[in-house]
Amino acid sequence: MYSLDHMVAEDGKKVYVHKWIPDGKSKGILLISHGISEHGGRYGHFSDFLNAKGYAVYSQDHRAHGLTAGDNLGTDGTQDTFLEIVKDMRLLNHKARNEHENLKVVQFGHSMGSFLSIRYAEAFPETIDALILSGNNGPGGRGSIMAGVAISQALISSKGRDSRGDIINNMMFGKFGGKIKDKRTEFDWISRDSEQVDKYVEDPFCGIVMSNGFYGSMLSNLLKLYSKEELSRIHKDLPILIASGTEDPVGNMGNGPIALAKLLEKTTGSRKLFVRLYKGARHEILNETNRVEVYGDILKFVDMHI
Template sequence: MKKTDYFQTDDGANVAFHCWLPEEEPIAVLQIAHGMAEHALRYEDFALFLNKHRIAVYANDHRGHGMTAGDPGNLGFFAENNGWIKVVTDMRSLTKIIQKDYPDIPVFLFGHSMGSFLARTYITLYDDVHGLILSGTAAQPPLLIKTARVLGIFHRMLHGAKTPSAFFDKLSFGSFNKPYESDGPFSWLSRDKEVVLKYRDDPYCGFVCSVAFFQDLFFGLDYISKKEHNQWIRFTLPIYIVSGEKDPVGDLGKGPEKVARLYLDCQLEDVTVNIFKGARHEILNETNREEVYNDILEWITYHN
């Protein structure tokens, strides 16, 4: 069974969330934090797979995305101020809804791409998830992040907070599709051409985000790169990092390994990395998605 609802935040935002519930009583819940310039309904196939194994799935559309944005004119903008933390707080609100619905069932958090950065922020602030799965995550050089943050200040002064930033969009993603230009735009996401075409044709995917959004993103990347923040993570929290071998966001597998080392340096006890051969950025939408689905299911089942 699938349902969609909204919750209201303390600052008055209406956040849409979706849940896919198994026919039998669930043994676990997976909370999904989707990536940049996409939306939670793209995870329905994965959710239905998990439902067959008695795992419920909840996912909200982040601010400026999907049904939370509503009108396409609102896409790509979190908030005037403190957008990153507000979005993480929204995720926490959804966790509380899940815990109210299923008070005795473990909640696992899954974050993809930008959602992985949000999830990595989440676990430094809250200690209420049973395990963490990171998909398509990355480790950016601190100097690069700090430079981007300075540029963000000047761009906001020049262009305003809500203006879509083609400059930062190109800076962030400009080189990703070069190896696949003959396959068309966004082919760096997946080897599955049908998935890429659906993404291109979806008005709620692939949009250029605002100057303020990129400022929030750079803040988040800066925050999760610092060891002093990651030292607040519960050292018994199991973390599973999955990525594609050809994912440009993760520097072709190097980024996830760096993230794992950061967590191990913070004395976390259970950190595992799995790089899927040949896969690109969206491993849940890859040609070997069944392998990925089953692999994640096995990890959740083991840690449940």
């Protein structure tokens, strides 16, 4: 059953939470961290599926996104929004655990949410029992990220943190549409399912251009995310599933997730690392034409480790 809830962060920010709770007794918890320029309410179909299997699902609208953004869609005004979102994720973890005592927690992150979820696993490793990373781009592209940080800092200095980040947005996403042959829209790279693409295009909370401050915060944190020192904080016994499409331009057509798996194995000594690549699938594997297969694989992983 779906309901809309909220929580109040340390700095007084009201963060909205989408909840899907089974009618019967829950046997585990899955926390969703959504991607950039979308929102937590988009995960209803996937959450209904998990509810039917006995899992409670929580998905917050991150700062500058969805209902949490309010009238300030795309910007938040905090100095380091990325880290503030990670703190919000800790608050959501605490909330879910309080509402479902003695249940294990799976952290699920898609795209930017996968970056946030890696950072969360580094910062609060004792609070999760399994980790799922969808649509991750891997540890490559450091030079481009450094360039993005420099440009965003210059734009913040000249235009302010809340200024619209068109330049960085085009650097990050402009080339993805060109990877798709015979595209109908600029967002065909997210899925082969035209209905799902249309829903994304028509959603007022999706496809937004974030502020220079938001991009600067995210990119700056990406530079630290994959360092040996930070990754070594992730428990080597934490079960991790990395899932992506072979035609996902964000993940360099499947190469990024493979590189991430190799890095995690080398750095953390992970003993329970799984990689699943879906042939032909694009960025949003939960909204792909083969989503029934994807749902089933995620359920198997969750059942195995809850």
